[in-house]
Amino acid sequence: MVADDHLSVLKGYGTYGIVGAVVVAVLIPAFLATVFGGKKKGKQRGVPVEVGGEAGYAMRNARETELIEVPQKGATTMAALFEQSCKKYSHNRFLGTRKFIGREFVTASDGRKFEKVHMGEYEWQSYGEVFDRACNFASGLIKLGHNVDTRAAIFSETRAEWLIAFQGFFRQNITVVTIYASLGEDALIHSLNETQVSTLICDSKQLKKLAAITSSLNTIQNVIYFEDEGSSDTSVTGSMGDLKVASFSEVEKLGKESPVPPSLPSKNGIAVIMYTSGSTGLPKGVMITHGNILATTAAVMTVVPSLGSADVYLAYLPLAHVFELAAESVMLAAGCSIGYGSALTLTDTSNKVKKGTKGDATMLQPTIMTAVPAILDRVRDGVLKKVNEKGGFAKNLFNLGFRRRLAAVEGSWFGAWGLESMLWDVVVFKKIRSLLGGRIRFMLCGGAPLSGDSQRFINICMGAPIGQGYGLTETFAGATFSEWDDTTVGRVGPPLPCGYIKLVSWKEGGYLPSDKPMPRGEIVVGGYSVTAGYFKNQEKTDEVFKVDEKGMRWFYTGDIGMFHPDGCLEIIDRKKDIVKLQHGEYISLGKVEAALASSNYVDNVMAYADPSHNYCVALIVPASQALEKWAHEAEVKFNDFAELCEKAETVSEVQQSLSKVAKASKLDKFELPAKIKLVTEPWTPESGLVTAAMKIKREQIKAKFKNELNKLYA
């Protein structure tokens, strides 16, 4: 989505200039390589450590001998950290929101209507102003009648008021329940009911949806909505029965008129109950303490190089996702500016951006942003597609530039920032970088493992290191994080300094800490970021959270990892995704899927193995463009895409391609799906078949395609 319609990158450079640049660019690095060459090898990033609890192979961060619990000095709760930052950076820009200019609907050729928005400059509020707003909101809540002994929930897309409300709640020691805006209705009812929420905050456009469900929720008393500028929907109140409905600014005003003294939380108090879209069944509420938030925040601050008030962060991922919440906590602790945007308005050519107007990244020119692999993969595909479409000289130049940079990055880190790098930047990459504003210096990536190819690609095209984080809601996103000067790919770095990572044996799956050449096993996270467990679910909590004899909490992730000699972790499998076939071989569905996904016919894939057979099968969401292109070339006739997917020759073409990529990834014979089914509808978070981070949800997909799977085994 980021790169959609770009890469006019290669237009308009004088040919002579380019030839000159290329000559210099090829000669100089050869010289530099001789002078400065040699890999920066052997930096130890994690070191083995003795810890309590279950036996295994444990590692700690190499830079810190003691675990870090809080950022800098003083604050032990989110409320205190927020207050500290707001005082320290009082006059600095804090939260920025784009000025709304207009909205229009355009009709596509097929009659569908698309909303386009025109947004202007960022308008900023200082740390001092935001602090006052959070205090006003907290007082207003009490005046409105919120009972401080009950919980409140935020159900909204990412925006400045989300963070202000969040901090406001903490000033009255209120636990906040967070829910993905894209979660289904059942999940929403379940989470609000389970936590007995009495005040709910939402976008004005969610009000209608809520009106429909509040009848099944008897604990909700107050609904506060975020106003939307330019929203056509003004008929918001009235239909909500006995509920008190107020706008966010009304509540702020109430509080400003009659301030209430704060009642601040303590370190071990539950700050957030975060509902995660589990891959099975109803979502689970993870109880996150103030201490957990501060631990991850403190640890990640040590990882981003020279983070400070000059940095500008582009916020657009869901704040109800732990990864974004952790990232914004880090930014506020460091005094950075946070500019809000959305995935649909990120670049000048994003779907919702009115033609000729600017996307969020162009307007904000962030220095830091977060991304999930699904988005980076799309950036990469978009750029490559454009390059291929251009063809000829432009394509050759891009490829040459890319190869040179790749060799440099893989060779020595010095080369990565040398003179040649500057030349290639001017000739080829500058325009790609301008997609994201041109100033990105660090990207935080998390949510799922990023493929090595994509990581390299973004490294080179964006010219910025990617810090790959590994963490779960259960560890408030904090477990491991790759360091900025680590140029390897496919790994998630050493343990963050707020905790330890231990590998314990999983005999059934054949992964042991004693494995050679590298220790392997189930990843267990211990330390200050490990949360208090699942809300009202002691059984599940006891199953995956353990406390050792020294009082340290450990979380059993269910992921399988491997430690490299330098102390960095690589995620290699998931416990849940391993199935024992009829003849006793173990098949790792995730491994099969990762391999098959590299076929250019595959948009999405789920492998499935029935333990009573000796082979596996797969559901494939085909890449329609690639498949239709093949059909035209092979002169296969079809009326629509669905029909094309039903054809035997299509299935056979895709299977041949799978067979090729399986060989390339050295899959065993039983790991290549014996039969496949092509399904035409894309898997999106809205369809409930993938998570917001675009991870497939096996149980949901299995349920939806039950008949198809049965047929594959028939």
Ligand SMILES: *[C@@H]1O[C@H](CO)[C@@H](O)[C@H](O)[C@H]1NC(C)=O
């Ligand atoms: C809400 O929770 C109660 C138990 O606390 C349960 O009996 C009731 O069925 C739930 N209602 C809904 C709508 O889920």
Ligand SMILES: *[C@@H]1O[C@H](CO)[C@@H](O)[C@H](O)[C@H]1NC(C)=O
């Ligand atoms: C904050 O609220 C919790 C209950 O949610 C309570 O146990 C705790 O004592 C309160 N903390 C303070 C400092 O009042």
